[in-house]
Amino acid sequence: MKTGKQTNMKFELADLLIQLKHYNKAERVLLQVSQDDGGELESAMNETRRLLLLASLHEQTGRHADQLDALTQARDTQARVLKRIHVEQPDAVVDQKALAASICCKMAKHCQIHENDIQQAIKYHKEALIYDETDSKIMLDLAKLFISSGDLDACQQYCMQVLRxxxxxxxxxxxxMADVMFNKNQYNDAIYHYDQLLKARPDHYEALARLIGLLHRRGQLRDAPRYLELAKVKVGEGKVDMDAGYQYCKGLYEWYCGKTRSAVEMFNMARCDSEWNEKAVENMIRICLNPDKSTLGGEAFESLQGSGENDNSAISTAERLIKEFKSSDSLKVQVLENLVLIATKNKTNIERALSSFVNMGQTKKDYVPAIVGMAVAYVMLKQTPKARNQLKRVAKMQWTSEEADEFEHAWLLLADIYIQASKYDMATELLKKCLEHNKSCCKAYEYTGFIYEKQMSYKDAATHYEMAWEYSNQSDPVIGYKLAFNYLKAKRNADAIDIAHKVLATNPNYPRMKKEILDKARATIRV
Incomplete structure (x- = not known):
């Protein structure tokens, strides 16, 4: 090592030190590597390797600007390598082109994650394809970026190229391709793509999970059990209970059906598997924070259903789960940590969460989860105008399937704010957007029913509460009460009695149901 000639050993030592998190020692080793060892080509190849190790070090230590600088230098150095490699080492051309492509992909990933610069990420991926135009993974990464940027035709073009x-x-x-069809509102075509894939591979659980989500959004969740049954037959009756992928998909179905207890049980089994751990734990945290799928931060219904006291046991569970939550997306981890803080309803915790969301928004511009998180925190801190301004930003953005839940949350919360201000037309437009993208959005139907009820249009209110009742799996007593009340107002007394019985069957002590609905409806029928 002292001779300064054993460059390869220095690189191996630096790599080991990085893995051991001895970053200062690794950086010193890399800075000591001489760029003059060997010929000009070998020296350039070593310099590329050195810069890539430096970039890895900077990434792990959070020095993202230095990481991009090292990657940029590595790309330029590798370009010099490729100019000479054809003549001096023709057998190494393929490997060196692959290395150049991988550098471009690393730069694209950096721009996407740390700068939220989708266009620059697309540019780097296209450059990577110059070095390897048949690499299907690069083409799919490009397709993902195009779908995120709203360029669905370009996304479809690259998907077709991969398939060909x-x-x-x-x-x-x-x-x-199914996601493209979904984003183009060609829902039947999207379902068709998943259907064809699952007919060939019923136990392709990633596809099954996406299909269940799509069926939920199209209001066709009733079709999901058929695909779950095909998977069960494929895996075998005795083995399916131990299959993490199946348990995850079944948990997703149960969650969408409003059966949160059984959903948590399924996700709890799935989280024991490394492939499904991240998604399962994330869903468990979200269920703990919002088991009844209310509008976090929403206050329009507070006078009717109370302020929603904290469920301390659920929050404690969420706090425990967040400690074991692992994700390559550090921002997602921060979002969930902040939502747990907000759920405590402690002012100091909410202010901490708000500060974190603001920092995230500065790090990644137009990051919808952070903007919605800020809005929720502002509402909880009684700073509604600031919340409204943040939510208006989201309302102007291009909807994407990747952040569909966050967009829906933003639209619902903004609608809630408008309803409190009696701006019903503006709220209704937002609720229509929710239902356009999610026909099963129970809250959108409930808010719309509430608006009609305020306007004393009880027949229309009842129609929307019917949908809310249906998509809540007839399990939410608050919606049941509202539906029965509006049936009564619309002189549908028999229907009001029927709903009252259903609510009282599962919630026998539900306040006001017997006296204000059941007794009045019966008295009216007798008259």
């Missing part, structure tokens, strides 16, 4: 030219990643391309 590659035997690998066909399933991923098919699923992305």
């Amino acid at each position: 030219t590659s035997n690998n990643n066909e399933d991923q391309a098919s699923m992305m």
Whole structure:
């Protein structure tokens, strides 16, 4: 090592030190590597390797600007390598082109995650394809970026290219084609792509989970059990209870049906598997924070259903789960940590969460989860105008399937704010957007029914409460009461009695149901 000639050993030492998190020692080793060892080509190849190790070090230590600088230098150095490699080492051309492509992909990933610069990420991925135009993974990464930027035709073009030219990643391309169809509002075509894939591979759980989500959004969740049954037959009756992928998909179905207890049980089994741990734990945290799928931060219904006291046991469970939650997306972890803080309803915790969301928004511009998180915190701190301004930003953005839940939350919360201000027309437009993208959005139907009820249009209110009651799996007593009340007002007394009985069957002591609905409806019928 002292001779300064054993460059390769220095690189291996630096790599080991990085893995051991001895970052200062690793950086010193890399800075000591001489760029003059060997010939000009070998020196350039070593410099590329050194810069890539430096970039990895900077990434792990959070020095993202230095990381991009190292990657940029590595890309330029590798370009010099490629100019000479054809003549001096023709057998190494393919490997060196692959290395150049991987550098471009790293730069694209950096721009996407740390700068939220989708266009620059697209540019780097296109540059990577110059070095390897048949790489299906790069094409799929490009397709994902195009779908995020709203360029659905470009996304579809790359997916078709993968399907035509590659035997690998066909399933991923098919699923992305389904996402394109979904984003184009061609829902039947999207379902068709998943249906074809699952007929060939019933136990393709990633596709099954996406299909269940799509069926939920289209108001066709009743079709999901058929696909779960096909998966069960494929895996075998005795083995399916131990299959984490199946348990995750079944948990998703149960959650959408409003059966949160059984959903948590399914996700709890799925989280024991490394492949499904992240998604399962995330869903468990979200259920703990919002088991009844209320509008976090919403206050329009407070006078009717109370302020919603904290469920301390659920929050404690969420706090425990967040400690074990692991994700390559550090921002997602921060979002969930902040939502747990907000759920405590402690002012100091909410202010901490708000500060974190503001910092996230500065790090990644137009990051919808952070903007919605800020809005929720502002509402909880009684700073509604600031919340409204943040939510208006989201309302102007291009909807994407990746952040569909966050967009829906933003629209519902903004509608809630408008309803409190009696701006019913503005609220209604937002609620229509919710239902356009999610026909099963129980809260959108409930808010719309509430608006009609305020306007004393009880027949229309009842129609929307019917939908809310249906999509809540007839399990929410608050919606049941509202539906029965509006049936009574619309002189549908028999229907009011029927709903009252259903609510009282599961909630026998539900306040006001017997006296204000059941007794009045019966008295009216007798008269």
